[in-house]
Structure formats: structure tokens, C-alpha cells
Amino acid sequence: MQRTVTVASRVGLHARPAAVFVKATSAASLPVTIAKAGKEPVSARSILAVLGLDVRGGEDVVLETEGDGAETILDKLAELLTEDLEG
Amino acid sequence: MSRRVSVTEDAEPGEDARRLSGIGIGSAGVAGPVALMGAPEPPPDPDAPPSAAPEQETERALHALSQVAAELGRRAHLVDGEAAEVLEAQVMMAEDPSLAEAVAARTVAGAPAERALSEAFGLFRATLAEAGEYLAARVADLDDLAARAVAAAAGRPMPGVPVRDEPFVLVARDLAPADTALLDLAKVLALVTEQGGPTSHTAILARSRGIPAVVGVAGALSLAEDELVIVDAAQGAVYASPSAELVERTRRREASRRETAARASADTAPIRTPDGREVKLLANIGGVGEVADAVAAGAQGVGLFRTEVLYLGAVEPPSFEEQVAAYRGVFEAFDGRPVIARTLDAGADKPLPFLPLGEEPNPALGVRGLRAFRAEYEHLLDTQLAAMAAAAEGTGAELWVMAPMVADAAEARWFAAKAHAAGIARAGVMIEVPAAALCAREVLAEVDFASIGTNDLTQYTMAADRLVGALGGLQDAGHPAVLKLIAMTAAAGAELGKPVGVCGEAAGDPRLAAELIRLGVTSLSMTPAALGEVRGALGQVRFG
Numbered sequence: 001m002q003r004t005v006t007v008a009s010r011v012g013l014h015a016r017p018a019a020v021f022v023k024a025t026s027a028a029s030l031p032v033t034i035a036k037a038g039k040e041p042v043s044a045r046s047i048l049a050v051l052g053l054d055v056r057g058g059e060d061v062v063l064e065t066e067g068d069g070a071e072t073i074l075d076k077l078a079e080l081l082t083e084d085l086e087g
Numbered sequence: 088m089s090r091r092v093s094v095t096e097d098a099e100p101g102e103d104a105r106r107l108s109g110i111g112i113g114s115a116g117v118a119g120p121v122a123l124m125g126a127p128e129p130p131p132d133p134d135a136p137p138s139a140a141p142e143q144e145t146e147r148a149l150h151a152l153s154q155v156a157a158e159l160g161r162r163a164h165l166v167d168g169e170a171a172e173v174l175e176a177q178v179m180m181a182e183d184p185s186l187a188e189a190v191a192a193r194t195v196a197g198a199p200a201e202r203a204l205s206e207a208f209g210l211f212r213a214t215l216a217e218a219g220e221y222l223a224a225r226v227a228d229l230d231d232l233a234a235r236a237v238a239a240a241a242g243r244p245m246p247g248v249p250v251r252d253e254p255f256v257l258v259a260r261d262l263a264p265a266d267t268a269l270l271d272l273a274k275v276l277a278l279v280t281e282q283g284g285p286t287s288h289t290a291i292l293a294r295s296r297g298i299p300a301v302v303g304v305a306g307a308l309s310l311a312e313d314e315l316v317i318v319d320a321a322q323g324a325v326y327a328s329p330s331a332e333l334v335e336r337t338r339r340r341e342a343s344r345r346e347t348a349a350r351a352s353a354d355t356a357p358i359r360t361p362d363g364r365e366v367k368l369l370a371n372i373g374g375v376g377e378v379a380d381a382v383a384a385g386a387q388g389v390g391l392f393r394t395e396v397l398y399l400g401a402v403e404p405p406s407f408e409e410q411v412a413a414y415r416g417v418f419e420a421f422d423g424r425p426v427i428a429r430t431l432d433a434g435a436d437k438p439l440p441f442l443p444l445g446e447e448p449n450p451a452l453g454v455r456g457l458r459a460f461r462a463e464y465e466h467l468l469d470t471q472l473a474a475m476a477a478a479a480e481g482t483g484a485e486l487w488v489m490a491p492m493v494a495d496a497a498e499a500r501w502f503a504a505k506a507h508a509a510g511i512a513r514a515g516v517m518i519e520v521p522a523a524a525l526c527a528r529e530v531l532a533e534v535d536f537a538s539i540g541t542n543d544l545t546q547y548t549m550a551a552d553r554l555v556g557a558l559g560g561l562q563d564a565g566h567p568a569v570l571k572l573i574a575m576t577a578a579a580g581a582e583l584g585k586p587v588g589v590c591g592e593a594a595g596d597p598r599l600a601a602e603l604i605r606l607g608v609t610s611l612s613m614t615p616a617a618l619g620e621v622r623g624a625l626g627q628v629r630f631g
Contacts, residue, residue, distance in 0.1 A: 014222065014225075015172075015176070016172065019175070019176055019179060022179060023179075042185070043184065043185050045184055045185075046183050046184060046185035046186070047176070047179045047180055047183050048180055048183045048185060048186055048211040048214075048215070048229075049183075049185050049211075049214075051215055051218075051222060051225055052211065052214035052215055052217075052218070054217075054218035054222070
């Protein structure tokens with residue numbers, strides 16, 4: 001199951017927003033991947049891989065996971081990414 | 088390389104401890120656990136074979152990562168704001184599951200733990216570095232993590248200064264100013280270094296902060312993390328894993344020493360020799376920030392105001408106005424008392440970016456101190472002298488100004504003429520070069536006073552680099568050769584009726600202070616933390 005989300009935080013998935021996102025995916029019951037156009041999907045539980053994607057504010061990312069509760073998890077993560085996580 | 092100090096077992100009968108010896112700084116004795124300062128980590132040998140089976144190498148590598156995460160997590164709790172966020176992000180990186188996978192993939196393939204860690208970090212580093220400036224700070228964080236993890240895997244202390252909740256004895260090869268800037272000195276019971284002599288950065292820091300230290304300790308790095316040690320600065324000894332009895336004895340002796348020092352601090356009566364000569368006890372300071380300590384310690388004035396300390400990081404020469412403002416704060420605090428300001432003293436060990444002196448094969452013997460002004464920066468001296476005179480005006484402080492690194496009478500004359508022309512009544516020189524001490528009469532005839540800088544005078548007399556730990560034993564201001572030069576200078580001062588003080592580290596050494604006064608020195612200037620103890624020591628001496 002996939003979900004395309006536009007990242008709201010102006011700094012993108014760097015610094016604090018990346019940390020908040022990775023903490024959320026690490027707490028989720030299923031492994032999630034995150035991908036950006038032109039790059040391979042990476043584990044969304046890896047802060048180093050997420051930082052390495054170099055996602056800027058306003059860019060789209062594709063979240064993907066499979067299994068029981070996938071829908072709920074993607075909903076939550078999508079909601080998180082569309083918030084401004086800089087605060 | 089030969090060493091003066093040695094490691095002996097059970098040096099004193101009945102004392103159940105391994106004794107290491109070195110050069111003591113201060114006279115306190117304390118007991119506490121060792122925290123080792125990590126040395127910068129060399130890159131792992133690319134061809135090193137694994138020392139154990141792949142499963143064990145994997146475990147060793149992953150354990151190193153969790154140690155690093157735990158250590159940084161602990162640090163994160165000690166700070167707040169941005170520093171805490173950076174540390175928390177580093178903890179997440181150390182705990183990154185993809186990093187662990189990359190490490191394990193390498194150990195399973197036969198790499199030793201250190202190389203697996205180094206290569207796995209390198210993989211992620213390359214990705215982050217590609218993102219450019221956005222992630223430049225994260226790349227630096229990652230490099231720091233990699234160095235820590237490799238050190239932890241190898242069983243070596245992690246690089247950088249230790250951070251602990253409980254007080255500790257810091258043990259290091261040596262300490263650089265950059266290390267001590269990060270150090271929470273409130274938690275440091277004592278400093279022990281393998282390198283360094285009595286005038287090394289560690290020793291000066293210890294003296295200025297009143298922290299006991301033993302430097303130049305051969306075998307210091309053999310002490311284990313968290314091992315209990317007694318640091319006895321008075322004896323220049325470190326006792327490893329001492330008996331409870333020895334710890335208790337040290338504690339009692341320290342309590343009585345503190346009591347004596349406190350009594351001496353409270354008694355600020357002037358020190359007089361039997362012939363009625365008053366010896367002033369003055370403070371060495373680097374700026375207005377140290378004035379409060381100096382006044383609280385009962386300083387009768389300032390014997391060495393190191394003006395270059397104000398401008399160590401400055402790229403542009405400080406303007407006249409900036410200098411007036413900086414000096415005035417110090418002068419105002421010493422209304423009616425002498426303040427001896429030293430003109431900018433640049434040298435290899437304290438370069439001033441706005442006063443570049445170029446590369447020199449032997450900087451201790453190069454263009455430094457007054458020589459820099461005479462060579463090409465005369466205008467900087469003129470501005471500084473004018474600023475000092477203007478700053479002192481109306482403050483009530485008695486301004487004395489001296490130049491460092493003066494070699495002979497001609498240089499002394501050149502400087503005194505400039506200072507007098509700037510309106511400064513008392514112009515003097517530092518006696519640090521043996522030539523100036525040998526011709527003290529001729530030099531003093533040109534100026535109004537002299538102050539002996541024992542650190543450099545000792546270095547030049549003994550031909551022993553201040554920064555070479557192995558030569559620490561020669562860095563002894565109490566050596567007869569150095570004392571003879573001090574006596575010659577003091578005698579010339581007495582003959583000409585001109586004050587001759589001492590402002591080197593020797594002045595703050597309670598064991599040397601009385602000897603310096605016997606030689607005829609008229610004032611002792613030291614770090615404020617040493618004033619109480621020196622006054623106490625002099626109070627117990629009869630001068631004859």
C-alpha cells in the first residue's frame with residue numbers, strides 16, 4: 001500500500017522534522033519505506049537514510065507499507081508530514 | 088626519550104597503592120574516580136585481520152554503537168537547547184537500524200569490528216555529503232560518531248573530554264585549550280597528564296582555577312577508567328587504587344590545609360621583611376573578568392595584565408577606542424593601586440591573527456614580544472600605549488607598563504622612550520631573556536622597573552622547551568642557575584632603587600615564594616587562586 005505526501009515543513013525532512021518522522025515510523029507496528037522521485041525507497045526507520053534522501057519542503061514523498069493496519073499507519077504518517085514539524 | 092619520573096610499586100610502606108610520580112601543581116590532595124580523555128582516533132588499518140570469529144566481531148561492533156548511543160544520551164541530559172538536539176540526533180544515528188545492518192554485513196564478511204564501523208559510517212557519510220551544505224553539520228556529527236564508535240570497539244576511551252554527573256579526576260596525555268573549553272571544570276577534582284611541565288597549558292589552567300594537578304606523569308595512561316586514585320599535588324604523586332586508610336588520611340590532611348589557607352586569605356596584612364621592606368602580593372589577570380577574583384583574594388594590585396588575552400581571536404587590530412574601553416574596566420577596579428600592564432605579547436604559543444609573524448623554524452627564539460613591534464608593527468605599539476594612558480586617566484589606578492621579551496639595554500631604552508612619550512610615567516621591561524638578566528644593571532638603568540617572567544627565563548636558561556613534557560624536570564624555576572639570574576636582577580634593582588618583581592608561575596608557588604623574597608624581589612604576582620596559599624606560606628617564614 002502506497003501513499004504520496006507533500007512535505008510541509010519548510011526545512012524539509014532535515015533536522016528536527018526528520019527526527020520526529022523517524023521516531024514515529026520506528027514506533028509503528030510495520031516497517032515503512034520512504035521514497036522520493038528518482039531515488040530508491042529507503043527504510044523510514046533509518047535517520048541516516050531519511051536524511052540522505054535530502055527531501056526539501058514542498059517535495060512529494062511516497063510512503064509504503066504492507067500488512068494489517070497499513071492504512072492506519074500511513075494515515076498517521078501522512079498527517080505528520082503535512083504538519084509543520086519545525087516548532 | 089628519557090624520563091625523569093618513574094613508576095614504582097608500593098613506594099611507601101603500609102600504603103596499599105601503586106604510586107606514579109610527576110610534577111605537582113598546587114598543594115591540594117583529593118581522591119576520586121579516573122575519567123580518561125580520549126585521544127584523537129587514528130583510522131583503522133584497512134588490512135587488519137579480524138581478531139575473532141565473525142559473530143564476535145559483529146557483537147563487538149554493535150556493542151560499540153550502543154555504548155556511543157548511551158554516552159551521548161547521557162550528555163544530552165546535561166545540556167539543553169540546540170546542543171541537546173544535536174546530541175539526541177546523534178543518538179538516533181548511532182541507533183540507526185540501517186547502520187547496524189551495514190556494519191553487520193561487513194563483519195559477517197570477515198571485517199574486524201573497527202573497519203566494519205568505519206566503512207559503514209563512510210557509506211552514509213557519502214550520501215549525506217552529496218546533499219551539500221544542507222547536511223554539512225550532520226556530516227560532521229557523523230564523523231564524530233564514527234570516531235567514537237571505532238574507539239569504543241577498540242576498547243579505547245572515546246575522543247573528547249569526558250562528561251560525567253559525578254566529580255572525577257581527568258587523566259589525559261595532555262590538554263589543549265580547545266579541550267578545556269568544553270570541560271565542565273566544576274566536575275573536575277584534579278588533572279593528571281602524562282605530558283607537560285610546570286608551565287604547560289594544563290598546569291596554568293590548574294593553578295588559575297585552583298585545581299590540583301600532577302603533570303609529566305609517566306604511566307598516567309595506564310590508569311583505568313573509573314579506577315579510584317588519590318592525586319597529591321604537594322608530593323607530585325598519584326596513588327592508584329589506594330587503601331581506604333590512605334584515602335582517609337588524605338581527606339584529613341586536605342581539610343587541615345584548607346583551614347590554614349582560609350585563615351591566610353582572611354589576613355591581608357602586608358608582608359614585610361625584617362629590614363622593613365614591604366613585599367606586594369599582586370595578581371596576574373587577562374581581563375576585567377578576573378578582576379573580581381583578584382580583589383576577593385586580597386591582591387594589592389595587578390602585577391601582570393596580559394593584554395593579548397583580550398585579542399587572541401581578533402582578525403583586525405583592536406582600535407584605540409576598543410582598547411581604552413577594555414583597559415579602563417581593569418584600571419577602575421584598582422583605584423589607588425598599581426596595575427602593571429604588559430604590551431601585546433604575540434608568539435608561537437599565542438599567535439594574534441592581526442599580527443602575523445610568519446613561519447619560523449624556532450619560534451621560541453623568533454620574532455616575538457617587543458621584537459614584533461620593533462620589526463614591523465611599531466604603529467600597533469603606539470596605539471596601545473596611547474590607549475593605556477587614556478584608559479588610566481581619571482581612574483586613580485597607578486599605571487605601570489612593560490614590554491615582554493626584551494634582550495638588552497638598547498631595546499629597553501627604545502621602549503621606555505615611547506612609553507614616556509605617550510604620557511606613561513612608569514615604563515619597565517620583563518626580564519625573560521638570560522642576556523637581559525646578565526646585564527640587568529644596564530637594562531634597569533634605562534627603565535623605571537622590571538618584572539621577571541620566570542617561565543620563559545627558565546626555558547631559555549635551561550634550554551628546555553616549555554611545551555616538551557619529557558623536559559619537565561628542567562623546567563624548574565628553582566634551579567640554582569635561574570635563581571642566580573633572579574638574584575642578579577634583584578640586586579641591580581636594589582642598587583638603582585628600582586622595583587623588581589616576579590610575575591611567572593614561580594611567584595605563585597608557595598615553596599618558591601619565600602626564596603624569591605630572600606633574593607631581593609619586591610613583589611610577587613600570581614594567579615588570584617594562588618594568593619591565599621602564598622600569603623599563608625610567607626606568614627610562616629622568617630626572612631633573614
